[in-house]
Structure formats: structure tokens, C-alpha cells
Amino acid sequence: MATAWRSRLRFREAWPLQYYRCYYQLPADLVLLCWLIMMAFFLVEVAGVVEGRVSSEGCLPREKDALLLYKAAIEDPSDRLSSWQEVQGDDCCAWTGVVCYNRTGSVRVAELNLQNPNEFHTGFNDFERTQIPPLVGSLHKLSYLDLSSSNLGGTIPPHLGNLTNLRHLDLSWSYLGGTIPPHLGNLTNLRHLDLSGSKFGGAIPPHLGNLTNLRYLDLSGSFNLYFPKDGHSLDWLSGLSSLIYLDMSGLNLSAVSHNWFSAVNMLPSLQQLYLYDCEISNIPLSLSFPLNLTLLTTLDLSWNNFNSSFPNWLWNLTSLSYLQLYYSNIRGMLPVEIGDLISLTHLVLPWNLISGPLPDTLWKLKHLTYLDLSYNLLGNSLPMGMMNLSSLSILCLTNCSLIGPIPSELGNLTTLNELSLESNLLSGLIPHEIGKLVNLEYLDLSINSFEGDITEFHLSNLTKLYDLSLSENHFLTIAIDHNWTPPFQLDLISLGSCKLGPRFPTWLRSQKFITVIDLHNTSIEDNLPEWFWNSLSIIQNLDLSHNQINGILPVSLESLTQLNYLNFGSNLLEGPILHLPPNLNLLDLSDNAFSGPLPPTLFTPQLNYLILSHNHINGSIPSDICNCTLGHLDLSNNQIFGEIPRLEGGFSSWIY
Secondary structure (H helix, E strand, O other): OOOOOOOOOOOOOOOOOOOOOOOOOOOHHHHHHHHHHHHHHHHHHHHHOHHHOOOOOOOOHHHHHHHHHHHHHOOOOOOOOOOOOOOOOOOHHHOOOEEEEEOOOOEEEEEEEOOOOOOOOOOOOOOOOEOOOHHHHHOOOOOEEEOOOOOEEEEOOHHHHHOOOOOEEEOOOOEEEOOOOHHHHHOOOOOEEEOOOOOOEEEOOHHHHHOOOOOEEEOOOOOEEEOOOOOOOOHHHHHOOOOOEEEOOOOEOHHHOOOHHHHHOOOOOOOEEEOOOOOOOOOOOOOOOOOOOOOOOEEEOOOOOOOEOOOHHHHHOOOOOEEEOOOOOEEEEOOHHHHHOOOOOEEEOOOOEEEOOOOHHHHHOOOOOEEEOOOOEOOOEOOHHHHHOOOOOEEEOOOOOOEEOOOHHHHHOOOOOEEEOOOOEEEEEOOHHHHHOOOOOEEEOOOOEEEEEEOHHHHOOOOOOOEEEOOOOOEEEEOOOOOOOOOOOOOEEEOOOOEOOOOOOHHHHHOOOOOEEEOOOOOOOOEOOHHHHHOOOOOOEEEOOOOOOEEEOOOEOOOOOOOOEEEOOOOEEEEEOOEOOOOOOEEEOOOOEEEEOOOHHHOOOOOOEEEOOOOEEEEOOOHHHHHOOOOEEEOOOOEEOOOOOOOOOOOOEEEO
16 A cells, blocks of 8 residues: 655645744744645545555656656755655655645656755755756646755756646745746646745746646745836736735835736635735725625735725624734724624734724624733723623734823733733732733833832732843832742843842742743842853853842853843943953943953953943953954943954944
């Protein structure tokens, strides 16, 4: 029966729930749902291609020869294709990256999976600067070719157009260059075409419109592609009536800005549309033609410059679950019709000119899990209707000019994973009810005007918390018992400009995985305890500036190999500067009482900012300073003497 199976799980069709790649995270319940859907697809896949298992007959000799010729034509410095050997009786279906199936009574090579194991690696890889050889044209029955992320070089040979049974072609993130060859339009059985992140340039050929069976098309990130200024260079889209997924993010669509929507509207099967950062300057407010995008579930038009209010047709996309328009110069109030998008789960509208108040209909979207309206001009108190969004997992209202207190009813949003109210004008006490948010992982209330105390009663139930930011609330006191053991393990803690001292917070001793500590200007008047240094093995950023911390630094901090930002400026520290962390990018020890000479080991290639002003440092400047790429050096108000070493290169700010 079967002697080989898929080298790795791949779906032959476009995955219908692709999530935006860079900034957002799926909540846990949606992840579970996705896995259930994946398993359903997998079972259908298995049921549909049971005959796809390789028979004992093995692959066809001509296909085996074609693969061997293919191997001979490419570069394979890491010998990934070592199993591809011309051995009598050897079955090429068992070779690395090769998958076969039998549907017509004979075995055919169905898939060729030669993608880079690290699909997001941007450097050169095993197939650097190679070329798809014409020999691939011999695989006439090939129905799946996946060369994604393998950094293939050269140009696509015309022989690729001979693979008329090809159903899946992925050349993403390769080094294939030249233009997109028109003969790709001959692959009329193609259902999946991914050329994202490629080096292709020139005009996109209208021949792609011949791919009438295409369901997935990704041209994103191919920045050298363009559309001719002929007014009709997007008309070929109308031939892709089966298209479900379209991503042209990063392409310059300015030449078709006047008719991009009418062209896309000719795709009645479309479910996901990504036109992120396409330099589109026009979005129609109303339509003179019927709206065909009734199946659209995902719409991302971010990073364009519409300079427009919300279009009227948007509220007729009632199947929409994901709407992202951030940084698109959308202005005006959010219309009440937002309530018509009853399937909406993600509403992402930050960095626009949206004004308040928000309509009450927004709070009727019971499926909403992600709401981000940050960097808009809402200018009002937190709406009480928001507390009805019982499915909400992420709420981001950063820099929205919000005023007034946090209502205690916020504790009703028990599904929240992330809450960001940073950089507003919120005031009053932080309610104890915030402790009801038992699923909270990220809490940012920094840069507001909160007052009163934060105690362990606010935090004792937040067992999943890893990011706590309360900084720049000048009237807020961190009144946590020093003997308290938190139930969480933080990655980041930022309490700058809150009142925390005079003692150093002993409750931090339990935090073993912290990478960022910001306790600047927190009224600490204490020595740094020895346990503090022993618990910082993975610390990256440490800011304890503008306190009254006294004592001396440990003899050696060289074990803190990940620390790149160290700021002890404006304290009462003294003694010599000895062995510091080796990978510092910024070191600020200004306004202390350090003495002795500058150690040569201080000047490492990574050091860019060195601020040691207002100390008692003496001696000369070591010639080792030439090892640095310093952009800012301040040694003023010390007792340094002697010659300044001859330095090469341009440095932006040097103060002796």
C-alpha cells in the first residue's frame, strides 16, 4: 500500500483564516476554533486523497530522471537533497521533499516541497542564487510545486508554463527575478499562486486573468512590481471569478487608485482582501453599481491615504468579521451603521482622525473580541456600553484623549487578555475590580493622572500577567507589602514616576523571567540588595535613574550578557567603574559619585551611548574608545586629563 506520505502537512487550498502577520495575536478560544477547523479540513483532505498514498509501483522513471536533472541544475551547499540518488530500484517518492499519489492508475509526483526550513529568514539560504531549471518541464503530471522561502535565484524559465496540471505554485520569498512571465497564464488548472516577497519587477501581466480556477493569489511584498498607467491595468482581475483570497499589500496601486474598487468588486467569491500599504488615495463613498463582495469576511486597507469619511457601502458587508483600516486617514464619527456588521470580531482602526462620541450600536457587536481605536480623538469618558462586550479579549484605547475614571464595571470584561489605556487623561482611583480580569496578560495604564494606592488586592488574581505598565502616574502609590509573593511571572514591569520607595521592592525577588525593569523616579532610598543582581539573568533593559540609591556596583556584571540598556543616572552610587555587561548599547551613570579611571573593557563595539557626566572619574581616555561606534559621549564635569584619542568616523554628539 503506502510507502511514503506527505513530508509535512500542507493544505492544497488556501487556508481561509489567515491572520494578519505582524502585530496582533489570536485569542486562545479562537486558536482552539482554528484547530478544530484545521482538523476538519485535514479529515476531508485524508478522505479525499486516500488513494494519494504511494503505491508499491514507485515513481515513473522519467519523473525520477527529471528530479535528478533538477538536482544537478541547482546549488545545494548543505546537501539537503542527499537522498536524491540515481540508484537502481530507488523510489523517488521516498526522497526528501517529494510526495506522490495515484489517482489514474499510475504513480505521479504530486508535490515538490523544497521550501526553506526557516520561512521567515531574510538572509541567503541553501538555494541562494539558483535558478528553476527547464528540466522541471518534464514533470508533466506535477500537480503541486512548493519552493517557498528557498531563495531561488535567476528567472522563471518558459518551461514552467508546460506544467498544465499544476494546481499549487509557491515561489514566495525567493530570489527569482525578472518579470512575471506571461506563460504563467497557461497554468489554467492552478488554484494557488503565491509570489509574495519575490524579486519580480516590471508590470504585472494581464495574462494572470486566464487563471479562471485560481482561488488564492498573493503578490504582497513584491515591491518592484507595478501597474501600468493605462487606466485598465487591473481589469484582468475580472477573470478570477473563483478567487477567495487576494493579497497585494505593499504594491504601488496609485496608478489604479481611481478604479481599484470596481475591479475588486468583480470577484464575487472573494472572502479575504489585503491591500495594506498600497498608496491608494481614493475610496468611493457610495457606489453606482451593485456590491458583489457579499462573502467578504476580511478587509485590510491599512496604511493608505484616503483622506475620507467612512464609505457607505462598508456597512453592507454583513459577512465581515475582520476590518482593519489603521493609519488610513479616515476621519469623522464612526457611523451608527457599524452595528449592522453583526459578524464582526476584529475592529482595528488606530491612527486615524475618528472623533467621538462612539455610537451605542458598537456595543451591540456581541462577537467582538478585538477592539483597537488607539490614536484617535474620542475625547470622552470610557463608555458604559463597552462593558457589555462580553467576548472582548483585547481592548486598546491608547492616546484617545479619554477623561474621567475607570468605571468599576470594567471588571465585567473577564475575557480580557490585553488592556491598554496608555496616554490618556484618565484620573481617579484604579478600581479594585480590575482584579476580576483573571485572564489579563498585558496591562498598560501608564501616562495618565491616576491617584491613590495600588495594592496586592488589585493584582492577586492576575495569575497570567506578564506585562505591567503603570509609569508616569505621578500621584499613584505602589503600596504593595514587601513580603508579598506575586502569583505571576512578569516579563516587563514599568512603574516609573510612581511612588514606590523608600525601600527597594522585595516582592520583585520572585520574578525570574523579567527582561525590562523601569523604576526611574520612584523615591527609592536604599542599597541595591545582592539578590537583585542574582535574579537578572535575562534582563535586557534596566532603568533605576533619578532615585537615591546608594552603595557601589558589584565587582563584575559580566554575566548579564543580554543587558543592552543600563541607566543609573542621578543616584548616590560611588566607587570605581569595573567590569560592566559586555553588550551594552546605552550606559548612563551620570550624576553619581563614581571615581577612578575609565576601564578599557568599557569600550565595546556595541556601545553607542555613554553618559558619565558629573562624577569624580579621573585619568585619561583609553585608546580602546576607538573600538566603539559611539553616537553620543558625555564625560563632562569629571577630572579627566590628557589627549583625546584620534577617532575615525562622524559622531553626532561628544561632550568632554
